[in-house]
Amino acid sequence: MKKIVINGGNRLNGSVCISGAKNAAVAIIPAIILSDGVCRVENIPDIMDVNLMLDILEKMGAKVNRINRSTVEIDPGNISSSYANYDEIRAMRASCYLLGALLGKFSEAESALPGGCNFGVRPIDQHLKGFGVLGAENSVANGMIKLKSNGLQGGHVYLDVVSVGATINIMLAAVKTPGRTVIENAAKEPHVVDLANFLNSMGADIRGAGTDVIKINGVSHLSGTNYTIIPDQIEAGTYMAAAAATNGDVTITNVITKHLESITAKLREMGITVEEYEDCIRVHNKGRLHKCNVKTMPHPGFPTDMQPQIAVLLSVADGTSMITEAVWDNRFRYVDELKRMGANISVSGKMAVIEGVDNLKGAPVKATDLRAGAAMIVAGLAAQGTTCIEDIRHIERGYENVVGKFSSLGADIKIVQTDEPTSAN
Numbered sequence: 001m002k003k004i005v006i007n008g009g010n011r012l013n014g015s016v017c018i019s020g021a022k023n024a025a026v027a028i029i030p031a032i033i034l035s036d037g038v039c040r041v042e043n044i045p046d047i048m049d050v051n052l053m054l055d056i057l058e059k060m061g062a063k064v065n066r067i068n069r070s071t072v073e074i075d076p077g078n079i080s081s082s083y084a085n086y087d088e089i090r091a092m093r094a095s096c097y098l099l100g101a102l103l104g105k106f107s108e109a110e111s112a113l114p115g116g117c118n119f120g121v122r123p124i125d126q127h128l129k130g131f132g133v134l135g136a137e138n139s140v141a142n143g144m145i146k147l148k149s150n151g152l153q154g155g156h157v158y159l160d161v162v163s164v165g166a167t168i169n170i171m172l173a174a175v176k177t178p179g180r181t182v183i184e185n186a187a188k189e190p191h192v193v194d195l196a197n198f199l200n201s202m203g204a205d206i207r208g209a210g211t212d213v214i215k216i217n218g219v220s221h222l223s224g225t226n227y228t229i230i231p232d233q234i235e236a237g238t239y240m241a242a243a244a245a246t247n248g249d250v251t252i253t254n255v256i257t258k259h260l261e262s263i264t265a266k267l268r269e270m271g272i273t274v275e276e277y278e279d280c281i282r283v284h285n286k287g288r289l290h291k292c293n294v295k296t297m298p299h300p301g302f303p304t305d306m307q308p309q310i311a312v313l314l315s316v317a318d319g320t321s322m323i324t325e326a327v328w329d330n331r332f333r334y335v336d337e338l339k340r341m342g343a344n345i346s347v348s349g350k351m352a353v354i355e356g357v358d359n360l361k362g363a364p365v366k367a368t369d370l371r372a373g374a375a376m377i378v379a380g381l382a383a384q385g386t387t388c389i390e391d392i393r394h395i396e397r398g399y400e401n402v403v404g405k406f407s408s409l410g411a412d413i414k415i416v417q418t419d420e421p422t423s424a425n
């Protein structure tokens with residue numbers, strides 16, 4: 001089993017470069033199934049979820065040429081089946097995008113049901129509702145989901161909840177579907193916009209991505225393209241939190257500052273100095289953080305994927321703060337781990353009340369999911385003593401070279417391999 005071991009207390013100092021956005025990459029790679037030519041994608045993050053997605057496409061028959069660590073060329077020409085049943089699909093939530101892409105290409109699709117982080121029920125009813133409007137009926141049997149149609153036709157979809165996944169999946173299914181598809185109450189996250197830009201660079205006709213209403217005029221052909229993925233908003237936010245938690249001074253490069261505004265605003269409210277430049281951001285801090293309240297919301301609200309990391313900062317702030325998780329039902333599983341480090345947090349339903357303590361103390365903890373794992377790293381860096389994080393496979397799903405990047409900022413952090421078996425989780 002691999003663990004991350006951190007000797008906390010070092011102030012982070014220096015600069016760190018942010019990788020490409022995970023949640024954009026895991027949408028753009030399956031979108032390539034729809035292309036009639038070769039696509040070259042740059043700024044691909046070297047992380048487990050993305051590598052799994054590339055493996056799936058390869059198994060489906062695509063030619064995947066990894067040019068270097070962050071550039072890949074994919075020729076989807078040999079993908080000839082609408083059926084996808086691989087172990088990788090069950091390991092990753094984003095594999096549900098295969099359904100939209102395959103449906104858009106073949107007017108039918110069959111795929112294993114997707115897996116992913118566990119923070120409550122993760123329904124796909126809105127994805128299926130959208131596919132239904134386009135003319136596809138669905139059925140589920142033996143862990144597989146099947147979509148069938150007599151040819152798709154554009155239509156009007158009103159999402160009952162703002163869903164990133166449903167917005168992306170409907171876009172994928174609709175981009176080559178004859179007629180006009182309109183998605184109302186669409187998600188506005190940067191990765192939704194990035195996928196639309198990618199598809200448009202292949203010749204799609206998608207307007208309004210980044211607003212509540214996305215309009216898609218189906219096209220019959222999508223050509224190959226060269227495309228660079230946006231930087232990862234949440235990786236950047238995690239380094240911002242780590243800089244603040246350690247009273248450090250860190251410049252975070254390769255970022256889109258606009259995407260970070262909700263995080264920047266909260267950090268400033270906590271008394272942290274955030275300086276914005278064209279494509280980098282400097283975060284520095286001295287002294288105790290101020291309490292504040294945080295409510296997660298779909299973009300442009302405060303991102304749920306930064307909720308555990310901000311909770312670490314509030315754990316050592318001066319007073320009582322409140323976090324309301326308004327996106328997921330159960331995203332406080334990390335709280336028990338943070339309490340092992342001395343945090344004073346009580347959770348009731350979707351709310352957490354945090355009484356700031358003077359400091360956190362190192363302890364053995366688990367990464368209960370990807371962002372929970374990131375929060376444990378931030379906590380370990382800020383804590384006195386040694387923190388040992390188990391189940392780091394969750395962290396490896398979404399953070400490129402996390403130990404290397406934090407080490408380069410002066411953190412005492414390493415990966416150790418032990419003979420103990422991985423704990424059941």
Ligand code: EPU
Binds near residue numbers: 023121124125327
């Ligand atoms: N929802 C429904 N029905 C649906 C779909 C979603 O009720 O058909 C509900 C969910 O239960 C949830 C809310 O809508 O309460 C939002 O879910 P959404 O569909 O937006 O989430 P997702 O697409 O499954 C993506 C990110 C998550 C991120 C959420 C919210 C990817 C691959 N995943 O998930 O990222 O938390 O949007 O922003 O893009 C992460 O990166 O750590 C991560 C979990």
